[in-house]
Amino acid sequence: MTWYRWEKGALVLKLRVQPKASRDGFVGPHGESYRVRITAPPVEGKANACLIRFLAKSFGVPKRNVTLVSGKSSRNKTFRIEGPQRLPLPVDTP
Numbered sequence: 001m002t003w004y005r006w007e008k009g010a011l012v013l014k015l016r017v018q019p020k021a022s023r024d025g026f027v028g029p030h031g032e033s034y035r036v037r038i039t040a041p042p043v044e045g046k047a048n049a050c051l052i053r054f055l056a057k058s059f060g061v062p063k064r065n066v067t068l069v070s071g072k073s074s075r076n077k078t079f080r081i082e083g084p085q086r087l088p089l090p091v092d093t094p
Contacts, residue, residue: 060085
């Protein structure tokens with residue numbers, strides 16, 4: 001699968017984000033990304049902050065372990081999650 005990779009205990013995800021959804025959640029593969037819905041609007045960093053909170057909760061890590069690598073103002077984003085405690089997506093462990 002091309003939407004994730006492992007780097008020294010960290011999970012790197014390519015996400016396609018749908019802001020202003022009715023609820024937060026993982027949708028499924030979308031080409032070379034994984035589609036995610038979030039409730040926040042794409043205004044003044046609110047969507048990115050919401051997505052960081054959602055990913056941290058979903059993977060069982062503190063927010064400081066979730067880093068936006070690329071795509072700050074794009075729907076296509078890359079995130080790095082340090083030491084995920086759970087895998088809510090179909091990801092093979094290293």
